[in-house]
Amino acid sequence: DAGVIQSPRHEVTEMGQEVTLRCKPISGHNSLFWYRQTMMRGLELLIYFNNNVPIDDSGMPEDRFSAKMPNASFSTLKIQPSEPRDSAVYFCASNHGQFYGYTFGSGTRLTVV
């Protein structure tokens, strides 16, 4: 089992550019979560999907953020336009359902300059 796969591992971009983060959940897991982690705010849930359907996007900071899950094996988180305050580590996680713990990907460290 390759685990949850995220790409890229690191991303450095200029303010105003579009950023796309990618995630492949573990096969068979029906829930997928996008988190953001900073020293100041800790681990924040941005959005989660159940069976490819967005269930709760209340954590998405603003309209600049969007997420999609076109099929069970792929999800994207897009930031357009990016701003320096978006700099953080973004984690994707998946699980079998609400009674199970999460498996996290290795994360994408985003730096917006």
Added chain:
Amino acid sequence: QKEVEQNSGPLSVPEGAIASLNCTYSDRVSQSFFWYRQYSGKSPELIMSIYSNGDKEDGRFTAQLNKASQYVSLLIRDSQPSDSATYLCAVNFPSAGKSTFGDGTTLTVKP
């Protein structure tokens, strides 16, 4: 009041001691409880799950759950420097369908 609260850290223990990490939660009907370990610069890793009142042991780790007191803890026996990490408590609230994480407690085990 936060939904999931953990010890304010950091916590420092000598090698070989027992480290005790505590977590309280707000929803009495919660059913699933988790502890994650996060090394600096790495992603959180699930180390313990507990669903019933009492103790659950896995090697040097013991999770304890008391639903009446809305309290879950993690004990690490014979602490090792390699246990130095941030430990995150997570609780699944049935109405939410997802885990809510505490802010984490940073543990340092000194040789």
